[in-house]
Structures are given as C-alpha cells and as structure tokens.
Amino acid sequence: xxxxxVIKGATVISAADTFVADLAVEHxxxxxxxxxxxxGSRVVDARGCVAVPGGIDVHxxxxxxxxxxxxxxxxxxxxxxxVFGGTTTVVDFAIQKRGESLKKALDTWHEKxxxxxxxxxxxxxxxxxxxxxxxxxxxDLVKEGISSFKLFMAYPGIFMSDDATIFRALxxxxxxxxxxxxxxxxxxxxxxxxxxxxxxxxxxxKYHALTRPMSAEAEAxxxxxALSDMAGVPIYFVHLSAGDAMAxxxxxxxxxxxxxxxxCPQYLYLSYEDYERPGFEGAKFVMSPPxxxxxxxxxxxxxxxxxxxxxxxxxxxxxxxxATPSKPGKELGKKDFSKIPNGAPGVETRMLLLxxxxxxxxxxxxxxxxxxxxxxxxxxxxxxxxxxxxxxxDADIVLIDPKKKTTFSAKTHHTAADYNPYEGKTVAGAxxxxxIRGEHMVGGGRMTGRASHGSFLKRAPRSGH
Ligand code: URP
Ligand code: ZN
Ligand code: ZN
Numbered sequence: 001x002x003x004x005x006v007i008k009g010a011t012v013i014s015a016a017d018t019f020v021a022d023l024a025v026e027h028x029x030x031x032x033x034x035x036x037x038x039x040g041s042r043v044v045d046a047r048g049c050v051a052v053p054g055g056i057d058v059h060x061x062x063x064x065x066x067x068x069x070x071x072x073x074x075x076x077x078x079x080x081x082x083v084f085g086g087t088t089t090v091v092d093f094a095i096q097k098r099g100e101s102l103k104k105a106l107d108t109w110h111e112k113x114x115x116x117x118x119x120x121x122x123x124x125x126x127x128x129x130x131x132x133x134x135x136x137x138x139x140d141l142v143k144e145g146i147s148s149f150k151l152f153m154a155y156p157g158i159f160m161s162d163d164a165t166i167f168r169a170l171x172x173x174x175x176x177x178x179x180x181x182x183x184x185x186x187x188x189x190x191x192x193x194x195x196x197x198x199x200x201x202x203x204x205x206k207y208h209a210l211t212r213p214m215s216a217e218a219e220a221x222x223x224x225x226a227l228s229d230m231a232g233v234p235i236y237f238v239h240l241s242a243g244d245a246m247a248x249x250x251x252x253x254x255x256x257x258x259x260x261x262x263x264c265p266q267y268l269y270l271s272y273e274d275y276e277r278p279g280f281e282g283a284k285f286v287m288s289p290p291x292x293x294x295x296x297x298x299x300x301x302x303x304x305x306x307x308x309x310x311x312x313x314x315x316x317x318x319x320x321x322x323a324t325p326s327k328p329g330k331e332l333g334k335k336d337f338s339k340i341p342n343g344a345p346g347v348e349t350r351m352l353l354l355x356x357x358x359x360x361x362x363x364x365x366x367x368x369x370x371x372x373x374x375x376x377x378x379x380x381x382x383x384x385x386x387x388x389x390x391x392x393x394d395a396d397i398v399l400i401d402p403k404k405k406t407t408f409s410a411k412t413h414h415t416a417a418d419y420n421p422y423e424g425k426t427v428a429g430a431x432x433x434x435x436i437r438g439e440h441m442v443g444g445g446r447m448t449g450r451a452s453h454g455s456f457l458k459r460a461p462r463s464g465h
Pocket of ligand 3: 059060061239315316317
C-alpha cells in the first residue's frame with residue numbers, strides 16, 4: 001500500500017510507551033504505525049529522532065487587549081512561534097466585555113483568528129459578566145465547541161467575579177458539560193497591598209511580586225475548591241504558581257474531588273530574583289501570578305512528576321518592553337508597577353524547556369508527552385482527535401532531534417515579542433520537523449507550510465457529565 005507520507009524509523013513516544021516505528025499518514029490522519037514499506041510514498045527519514053504528538057498549549061492570549069495595551073502577538077505571529085516551538089494546537093482565550101453576550105465575544109475572537117493561524121486553534125471564554133439571565137448562554141457556547149470558561153478571583157473591577165457568580169457558573173457546568181478554569185488569587189487582598197505599596201513610594205517591578213503573596217493564591221485555590229465541591233463539578237486551575245496552592249489541589253484530589261491544575265514553564269525555570277534585575281528589566285517578568293521565591297519550583301517539579309499537576313501550558317501573553325506609538329507595552333508601568341501590562345511570551349519555548357527536563361532526568365519522556373499533549377487534549381475535549389499518535393488521530397507530529405541543542409534568543413525567535421525570558425539559555429534537543437494534519441509546517445529551520453493552515457477546533461464537552 002502507498003501512503004501520502006511515511007515517517008521512517010523514529011522513536012515514537014506516547015504517554016504510556018516508547019517504541020521504534022514507522023508512521024504512515026493519509027488524508028491528514030495517522031493511518032498506520034509499525035514496519036511500513038514505502039511503496040512509492042513520500043518518505044521522511046526520522047532515524048535518531050523522537051516523534052511526539054504535536055504540543056497542545058491550552059493557555060495562550062493572542063491579539064488580547066489588556067491593561068491599556070494589546071499583546072505583541074496576534075494569531076499570525078503567535079501561531080508562527082507556536083509551530084516553530086513544536087506546538088500544533090493552541091486554546092486561546094476569547095474575552096467577554098461587560099454587558100456583551102458570550103456569542104458576540106466569541107464572534108470577535110473568530111474574526112481575530114480566522115485565516116491567520118498556522119496551528120489549529122480553539123477557544124475558552126473569559127466570563128466577566130454573568131447575571132442569572134445570561135447563564136444559559138454558556139450552554140449555547142458549549143454546543144459551539146467552547147466547552148470551558150475562565151473566571152477570575154483577581155483583577156477587581158476588570159475581570160474579578162464574586163463567589164455567587166463563580167458558584168452560578170460552576171453549577172451550570174453540571175448541566176452543560178463545561179469546565180470552569182480558575183485564575184485563583186485573592187484580588188481584594190492584593191488590591192489593598194498594591195495601594196499600600198504605591199502610597200509608600202514603592203514603584204519598581206519587584207513590588208508586583210511582593211504585593212501578590214503565595215498565600216493569596218493558596219487561599220483563593222482553597223475557596224474555589226470548596227465552591228466546586230458545593231456545586232459537585234470538576235474545576236481546573238490555570239497558571240498555578242505557588243507550592244501552597246498546589247498542596248490544596250493535592251489534598252482535594254486525595255479526598256477524591258475532580259480538581260486539575262496546570263503550571264507554566266516560567267514557574268518551573270524562573271524565580272523572584274528575576275524581578276531584581278537592574279533598571280526596569282524586572283518588568284519582563286511581570287505576570288500574574290508572579291514568579292515565586294527560589295525553592296518553590298522544586299515543589300512544582302515534584303508535583304508534576306506525581307500528578308498533583310496534570311498540564312504544562314504557557315499563559316503566553318506577550319507585551320514588548322519598547323513601546324511604539326501604535327503598540328504600548330511594559331513601559332506603561334515605568335513609574336508604577338501596577339500599570340505594567342501583565343504577561344510574558346512562552347508559546348515558542350515550552351516544548352524544548354520541558355524536553356530539557358527529560359534530558360536532565362526530571363521527567364520521563366512519557367510524562368513529557370502526557371503533560372504537553374495527551375492530558376491537555378483529554379481535559380479540553382480534543383481527544384482522541386489530538387494528543388496521541390495512533391491510527392485515526394490527526395497527523396500532528398513533532399520530530400525532535402535529541403542530539404542537538406537549542407539556544408533561546410529574541411534575535412532568533414518567531415513571536416513578535418522584543419525579548420525572550422530565557423535569553424541565552426541553551427537546552428537539549430531541537431525541533432527538526434513539524435507536521436499538522438499531515439502538512440509539513442516546519443523543517444530545516446524554515447516555515448514550509450501555509451501560515452494560514454490552522455483551523456478552528458470545536459471541542460467536546462466533558463465526558464460523563
Ligand atoms: O499575567 C498574566 N497571566 N496575564 C494574562 C492574563 C491571565 O491572567 O492569564
Ligand atoms: Zn489568569
Ligand atoms: Zn492567561
């Protein structure tokens with residue numbers, strides 16, 4: 001039999017197994033695995049490489065207006081960074097404006113993304129305005145493939161929801177199979193601490209971290225777990241940063257509650273010390289939750305290994321350090337840390353940062369696949385189409401050359417951010433080839449596929465709801 005494409009001799013890694021096999025691709029899907037005779041098929045020699053399912057980053061912000069700025073990356077540049085970094089699917093956040101219907105917000109994000117993404121994409125919905133009369137709009141969204149909703153316990157006056165709203169949203173997901181994704185930080189307490197710091201003349205970037213203590217994250221995590229328990233539904237914590245918040249997740253899981261959490265590479269690799277870089281440099285790392293004191297990351301690594309944390313996403317939310325008249329950036333907060341747009345780039349570096357952890361023996365190759373692709377696909381309604389390399393799944397295949405090394409730099413990355421949080425860092429492995437639904441997207445360090453190849457993915461509701 002002749003296939004469109006046969007990838008020969010890769011070490012194929014799944015969340016469970018590692019084996020050497022050929023992969024056959026037909027009509028954008030994996031057609032077969034095993035020993036496959038090319039018989040005239042196009043052949044890619046992958047001996048010496050590992051083949052992993054395309055990365056799934058379930059937390060990106062492309063073309064997002066926030067804190068008086070708009071992210072440096074739109075869907076074109078953000079998805080280009082993604083594909084060069086071995087991520088083939090992103091789940092981005094659409095945002096409801098106050099007084100706006102969820103459907104209108106979704107239409108806005110469809111317009112931002114359509115025809116502009118190299119990678120496949122889906123949306124969560126950030127809900128900021130959910131009176132009783134609007135709750136049923138959540139059901140319509142789930143039917144349209146938007147099966148998760150982000151709520152905030154931080155950012156009073158912008159995004160923050162009160163407990164009643166959170167409980168209302170959680171309760172509705174029992175009916176419609178949605179999943180609530182929670183930004184867990186106690187926004188009220190943080191607001192008081194920020195005002196106090198500013199009144200004392202503390203304006204530098206490091207005060208962003210010093211006014212957002214770990215206990216503010218742990219408290220909100222505990223409260224949200226209690227609310228989801230009362231509603232009798234699962235909950236997912238986004239960008240979990242603090243070991244104490246993770247301990248709350250662990251305890252809830254041990255009690256048998258369906259609680260899930262993601263962390264992000266910045267919380268595994270960077271720390272509070274980065275805020276103390278000279279001048280305004282610390283602004284590069286202003287994000288919420290903030291980077292934590294050294295030592296915290298060891299707790300997160302352990303949690304990742306023993307499944308207290310199930311996913312590594314990026315919270316890619318890039319703002320440039322140097323502002324241009326059309327694109328204000330981090331400089332908005334030069335005289336007041338609370339005005340620095342929150343967020344940092346990450347979509348391009350996630351896969352290799354985590355692969356480096358494999359080469360260092362921190363994670364098994366199978367756990368790498370699990371947290372970067374398989375579990376995100378399962379938790380967010382993309383499995384079995386995405387998240388594994390098995391017959392019938394989309395042929396989203398990443399070939400990593402484990403013998404090579406990669407050095408991260410803003411000079412060579414592909415997102416529009418004017419800095420790289422990991423500038424100069426060298427990691428094990430290089431992304432050699434990327435395929436999305438069988439199309440060769442990246443190879444030889446160049447984009448070989450169409451910049452608009454990505455298509456919208458309708459996600460399934462939670463199974464068993
Ligand atoms: O600082 C961050 N994380 N910015 C993006 C918004 C969010 O809370 O995810
Ligand atoms: Zn958040
Ligand atoms: Zn985010």
